[in-house]
Amino acid sequence: MLKAKSKLQTFFIPDDRWFTLAPYIHYPSHYTEAEAERFTTVIAHESQHIKQQSATNKWWWLLKYFVVPSFRLSQEAEGIACELNALPESARAQVTSAYCKDLSSSAYTWAAWTEDDALEAIHEAEIRLFKKTF
Ligand SMILES: [Zn+2]
Numbered sequence: 001m002l003k004a005k006s007k008l009q010t011f012f013i014p015d016d017r018w019f020t021l022a023p024y025i026h027y028p029s030h031y032t033e034a035e036a037e038r039f040t041t042v043i044a045h046e047s048q049h050i051k052q053q054s055a056t057n058k059w060w061w062l063l064k065y066f067v068v069p070s071f072r073l074s075q076e077a078e079g080i081a082c083e084l085n086a087l088p089e090s091a092r093a094q095v096t097s098a099y100c101k102d103l104s105s106s107a108y109t110w111a112a113w114t115e116d117d118a119l120e121a122i123h124e125a126e127i128r129l130f131k132k133t134f
Contacts, residue, residue, distance in 0.1 A: 002036050002043075005029045020046040021062065022053040045083035048129075049075065073111035073118065076103060077125035084122075085130055096122060 003024040005015065010029055013019050018039075019026045025046040027036035037043075052075055053061045064071045080099050084092050096119065103111045103118035112118035126132040 001025065002027055002033055004031070004033070004036075018042055018046055020049040020053070022050045022058050025050070041083045041086040044086040045079040048079045048082040052078065069109070069111050072108060073103060073121050074125070076108060076111055077118075077121035078129060080122050081125035081129050084126065 001024050003026050005013070005019060005026040005028060007029075009019060009026055015028050015030065018028065025043060027033075027039070061075075065075060066072070076099075080096075084095060087095060099122065100112075100115040100118040102108055103121075104113065104115050112121060123132075123134055127134075
């Protein structure tokens with residue numbers, strides 16, 4: 001389910017970032033719902049976070065996500081794998097590369113030590129979720 005980010009959420013999370021807390025995917029507040037619905041690859045990514053949160057206590061998931069970098073990396077790698085799966089093959093390398101940079105930077109509070117670690121986690125998630133081979 002899509003929902004615009006609230007004022008409180010935009011205070012804590014930069015407004016250009018999407019944020020998921022099951023059962024809602026919160027999109028940047030400057031979009032209308034119809035505009036947000038067009039971001040199908042982002043929705044594929046965020047829908048995986050809903051699955052992850054629904055498989056456990058979502059508050060526990062959220063706490064662990066913020067506190068444990070390796071957990072944050074594994075959860076993001078799955079979201080990214082879903083996003084890549086929804087993208088045309090020609091766009092995947094560029095998006096993967098951008099995510100590897102982000103995951104090993106302040107953008108994801110250093111979920112991965114290096115871009116190579118991030119790439120390995122994404123590939124593992126693609127194998128786990130989509131039986132992809134490399
Ligand atoms: Zn994510």
